[in-house]
Amino acid sequence: MPEAQAAVEDANTQGLVTLPVVNLAYFLENEAQGRRGDRTIGYTKFDRAWLDAWYLDPDHICVIPAVGETVEPTIKGGEYILVTQAEEHLKPGDGLYVIRLDGDVLVKRLQRVPGGKLAITSDNPSYKPYEIALDGATDFAILGKVVLVHGVRRV
Template sequence: MEAENDAGARSRLVALAAARGVSLAALSGLIGRNTTYLQQFVRKGSPRKLEENDRRTLAQFFGVPEQELGAGARGAVAAIGQGGGVVAPVGQRAALAEWADVPRLPLGASAGPGAHTSEEIPSGRLRFSNRWLKAQGLEPVMLSVIEVEGDSMEPTLRDGDEILVDRTPRPLRAGIHVIRLDDVLLVKRLESGAGGALRIISDNAAYPRMERPAQDVEIIGRVVWKGGRL
């Protein structure tokens, strides 16, 4: 029975990571481990169980009860549902339903000359109201928070601002997006141009506008919120 629970925790971790769109290597970094730690856990069963602090961090990141990631029955705060599955207590379910923890990725989307991409290892989380996200038509698993670098999008976005990026595939409409162009990550305003081209616009008039074929521009996601210091 215990071996089945361990296997269930491994498969659940894989499913949660896939749903959130984050790699096992990135999650290993989140818990302060080397990049292969969770891959070894999933594929080889080593370690056999997640350590308590690691399990708690991952459960908080995904917004699920620790029991889904292998917490034992002793001292558990979960109950057994009608279908035999683990169910969080009412207070915990209410808390999980109220908030969504969105991963903060240190990619440095550039509003200046450009930032080369690095591995998307979450450096923390930013909590949003699920009610607000639903009102905006946003799904938590499709969201990331990243930091803006540079001044080309001033005054709209300033250096150090954090932006909420929606990665849901949608038809392009004019607005601010995070894009990858020539293997460089940028945050720019996009508009449709002639002949299927895209206009890549900086809000700061000191920076020139660009126009590139749509196939040369990878749209990572649309910017739907910003936050920063006053």
């Protein structure tokens, strides 16, 4: 049995699952290839009971270290976000999402608005909100939905 598989199975026997930690480039590469890829930069263990309580399949979850300040104070640089890529979470709705917009991968707050549009905002008021039409004319895709922010903050 490969060592990595043994670690996953050991974690599962303790009520934990092993989740991949990836960087944002993972989403661009994997979208193009139509699969989860090899941008894994590490692994972390997470409580399976919590995922089950929120009906989240660990096979569709990854962990991303946050960079930038556009969604502060909700997500601070250096914190980790759990992102689901399950099909039911890849449709435009209200919440925090990992998106592709004009070739960039971003974490943004989305909100459906009348007229077939989507409002894209940053929690940081220094960044102006904008809208895009959901008519396919804009290079846009939802790559995942943020389901948890995990970080340690100094108090």
